[in-house]
Amino acid sequence: MNVKTKWSENAKSYNELLLLAVLGIFCGLFSGLLMAFFYAVVYVPMRYFMGTDFDAFESLAVEWRVFFSIFACLLLAVVFTLLPPRLHKVGVPFVVERLNYHDGNLPIWNGVVQFFTAAIGLMGGLSIGKEGPAVHMGATLGSYLATKAKLPQYGVETLLACGIAGAISAVFQTPLAGVLFVFEVIFLEYRQRYVLPVLLSSVTATLVSHYLIGPIDIFNVGAMVLAPLSLDLFLACSVLVVFVLGLSVLFFQIQKQLWRFSALSVWWRFSVVAMVSSTAAVYLPEALGSGFLPLNHLLSGDLIVYSLLLLILVKTVLTALTIGLGIPGGMIGPTFIIGGLAGVQIAFTFGEGVSDAALFSLLGMAAMMAACFQAPLTALVAIIEMTHSFTAIVPALFVIVLSCLLIRVIFHQESIFVERLNFIGMSSSISPFQRFLRHHTIKPVAEPILALSSHASLEQIKDLASSVVDYVAYEKDNEWYLVKRLAVLETLQLLNEGPQPWLTVFHDKISMDIFSALDSTNIKLIQEPNSLEAMLVWFQRTGLNEVLVPLSDTSYRLVSRHRLDQFLLKSD
Incomplete structure (x- = not known):
C-alpha cells in the first residue's frame, strides 16, 4: 500500500510538471505573438516615415524629430491624466511588487496601458527600450493564463516566469538570456523547479519571433578578432x-x-x-x-x-x-x-x-x-x-x-x-519561509473527511464503521458542522436500547438527524487557497484553528492550524 501511495503521489507531481510544460509552451506562443504585434505597432509606422532603419531618427528632418519628441510626451501626459492612478503603475518594479505582495496577480488593464504608452514613447524617439514593457506584458499574459488554469501559487509564479522569458526572448531572440533574466533580475535567485517550463516558453517565443519578424541582427561583429590574452x-x-x-x-x-x-x-x-x-x-x-x-x-x-x-x-x-x-x-x-x-x-x-x-x-x-x-x-x-x-x-x-x-x-x-x-x-x-509556503499547496496538511447529509440514512451511518477517516461534516441551513466519526457510531448504538428522538424519515428512508443527535462543531467553509502561505494568513487573520476546504463538489478536506504547524516543524 505504501508503494502504491508513493507511486500515485509521484505520478501526480509529474502530471503537474507536464501541465506546466504545456502551459509554458502556450505562454511562449502567445508571448511571441504579442511581441510581434507590439513590434509591428511601433516600427511599421516609423519605417513609413523614415524609409530606412526604424531607429534612424537622425535621418529625419530636424522639425520632424522635434515634433515626434514633443508630441509623444504631451500625448503620454494626456493619457496618464485621463487614466485612474491605479493604472499608472507599469514596468519591471510593478511586476516584482505584484509578485511579492499580490500573489503574482497582474491586472490586465495595467498591461494594456503599458503596451500603448510604451509604443507612444518608442515611436516618439524617446530614449527608452522595449524590454521593460516586454517584461510587464509577458508577466501579465502568464498571470492571466495561470488564473484561467486555476493554478496554485507556484504554478502562477512559473507561468509568470514563462511569460517574462518568452517576451524577452521574442524581443532579442535570445532564448537562454531570457531564462536567466527571469531568475537573476525578477526572482533574484535560480529556481530549478521552474526551469523546464520556462525554457520551453523561451524557445517557443524565439521561434515565433523569428518566423513572424525574421532574424533580428542587433549587432554586427563580423570584423571582430580576439586580441591575445595579454x-x-x-x-x-x-x-x-x-x-x-x-x-x-x-x-x-x-x-x-x-x-x-x-x-x-x-x-x-x-x-x-x-x-x-x-x-x-x-x-x-x-x-x-x-x-x-x-x-x-x-x-x-x-x-x-x-x-x-x-x-x-x-x-x-x-x-x-x-x-x-x-x-x-x-x-x-x-x-x-x-x-x-x-x-x-x-x-x-x-x-x-x-x-x-x-x-x-x-x-x-x-x-x-x-x-x-x-x-x-x-x-x-x-x-x-x-x-x-x-x-x-x-x-x-x-x-x-x-x-x-x-x-x-x-x-x-x-x-x-x-x-x-x-x-x-x-x-x-x-x-x-514565505517562499517555502508558496511552493506548497494545502494538500500535505489536508485531512480527508466524509461529507454527509444532515439527515443521513442508517445505511450510510453503518458504512462509517468501515471508514478510516476521523471526522464527518454535514451542512444545515447553509452552515457546516463537524463531528467525530466514532461519536456518530456510538450514537447509532443507542438504537439497541430502543427508538431514539433523532430518528426521522427522510426521502422515504429511516435516517439520523445528526444535528439533533450530537453536539456538532460549527466550522467555516472556504475555497481552496493557492498556497500554504495564504492558508497561514487566513488562520492568523481569523484566529480560527480549523477550516473546511472543498476540493470538488463531493470531496472535502479538513485543514487545521495544528497540522500546519506540525508540517512546518517536520520540514524544518
Missing part, C-alpha cells in the same frame, strides 16, 4: 570597467534624485522630458530612440563629426532622465548602447583599431548590463546569443565580475530595480 588587453578592460562604473553610477544617481519628484504632475515631469529630448533631437539626434544604429555605424568604420564621449554622456543622462521622470519604457536596450559606445571609446583611446572596437563594444555592453542590473550570467549569455560569437568569453567574464563586484562593494549599489523598490518602501524579494 597584460595590455586586461589593462584596457580594467579602464573600461572604471569607465562603465562611472556611467552606471551616474545613470543610477540621476534616476534616484528624480524619483523624489514622482508626486509632481505628469505635465511638469513629461514637459521636462519633452524639452530635453527635443534639444537632443536638434543637436545630437543619435541619442534618440533605442536602436543600435549609431554603434553599428561606428563599427562599420563610419566617421563621426562630434565627440563620441559627448554622445555617451548625453545618452546616459537622457535615458536616466526619461525613465526617472516616469516615462514608461525599458532600460536594457539603452544601457546596452551606452556600454557598447563606452567600449568603442576605450578601444579608440588605446588605439587598437576598428577590429578591436567590436570586441570592446561587446565587453562594454556586458559590463554595463551587469553593473546596472546585477545580472552577470544574463549579460554574458545575451552578448553571445546576439552576436553568435564565443570569442569574447574570457575578457567578458573579467569585466562582468569586476563590474558587479566593484559596484556593490564600493558604491553599495544593487540592481536598479531593487533600488527603485527600496525607495518606495517595498522589498524586492521574499523570505525563505
Whole structure:
C-alpha cells in the first residue's frame, strides 16, 4: 500500500510538471505573438516615415524629430491624466511588487496601458527600450493564463516566469538570456523547479519571433578578432570597467534624485522630458530612440563629426532622465548602447583599431548590463546569443565580475530595480519561509473527511464503521458542522436500547438527524487557497484553528492550524 501511495503521489507531481510544460509552451506562443504585434505597432509606422532603419531618427528632418519628441510626451501626459492612478503603475518594479505582495496577480488593464504608452514613447524617439514593457506584458499574459488554469501559487509564479522569458526572448531572440533574466533580475535567485517550463516558453517565443519578424541582427561583429590574452588587453578592460562604473553610477544617481519628484504632475515631469529630448533631437539626434544604429555605424568604420564621449554622456543622462521622470519604457536596450559606445571609446583611446572596437563594444555592453542590473550570467549569455560569437568569453567574464563586484562593494549599489523598490518602501524579494509556503499547496496538511447529509440514512451511518477517516461534516441551513466519526457510531448504538428522538424519515428512508443527535462543531467553509502561505494568513487573520476546504463538489478536506504547524516543524 505504501508503494502504491508513493507511486500515485509521484505520478501526480509529474502530471503537474507536464501541465506546466504545456502551459509554458502556450505562454511562449502567445508571448511571441504579442511581441510581434507590439513590434509591428511601433516600427511599421516609423519605417513609413523614415524609409530606412526604424531607429534612424537622425535621418529625419530636424522639425520632424522635434515634433515626434514633443508630441509623444504631451500625448503620454494626456493619457496618464485621463487614466485612474491605479493604472499608472507599469514596468519591471510593478511586476516584482505584484509578485511579492499580490500573489503574482497582474491586472490586465495595467498591461494594456503599458503596451500603448510604451509604443507612444518608442515611436516618439524617446530614449527608452522595449524590454521593460516586454517584461510587464509577458508577466501579465502568464498571470492571466495561470488564473484561467486555476493554478496554485507556484504554478502562477512559473507561468509568470514563462511569460517574462518568452517576451524577452521574442524581443532579442535570445532564448537562454531570457531564462536567466527571469531568475537573476525578477526572482533574484535560480529556481530549478521552474526551469523546464520556462525554457520551453523561451524557445517557443524565439521561434515565433523569428518566423513572424525574421532574424533580428542587433549587432554586427563580423570584423571582430580576439586580441591575445595579454597584460595590455586586461589593462584596457580594467579602464573600461572604471569607465562603465562611472556611467552606471551616474545613470543610477540621476534616476534616484528624480524619483523624489514622482508626486509632481505628469505635465511638469513629461514637459521636462519633452524639452530635453527635443534639444537632443536638434543637436545630437543619435541619442534618440533605442536602436543600435549609431554603434553599428561606428563599427562599420563610419566617421563621426562630434565627440563620441559627448554622445555617451548625453545618452546616459537622457535615458536616466526619461525613465526617472516616469516615462514608461525599458532600460536594457539603452544601457546596452551606452556600454557598447563606452567600449568603442576605450578601444579608440588605446588605439587598437576598428577590429578591436567590436570586441570592446561587446565587453562594454556586458559590463554595463551587469553593473546596472546585477545580472552577470544574463549579460554574458545575451552578448553571445546576439552576436553568435564565443570569442569574447574570457575578457567578458573579467569585466562582468569586476563590474558587479566593484559596484556593490564600493558604491553599495544593487540592481536598479531593487533600488527603485527600496525607495518606495517595498522589498524586492521574499523570505525563505514565505517562499517555502508558496511552493506548497494545502494538500500535505489536508485531512480527508466524509461529507454527509444532515439527515443521513442508517445505511450510510453503518458504512462509517468501515471508514478510516476521523471526522464527518454535514451542512444545515447553509452552515457546516463537524463531528467525530466514532461519536456518530456510538450514537447509532443507542438504537439497541430502543427508538431514539433523532430518528426521522427522510426521502422515504429511516435516517439520523445528526444535528439533533450530537453536539456538532460549527466550522467555516472556504475555497481552496493557492498556497500554504495564504492558508497561514487566513488562520492568523481569523484566529480560527480549523477550516473546511472543498476540493470538488463531493470531496472535502479538513485543514487545521495544528497540522500546519506540525508540517512546518517536520520540514524544518
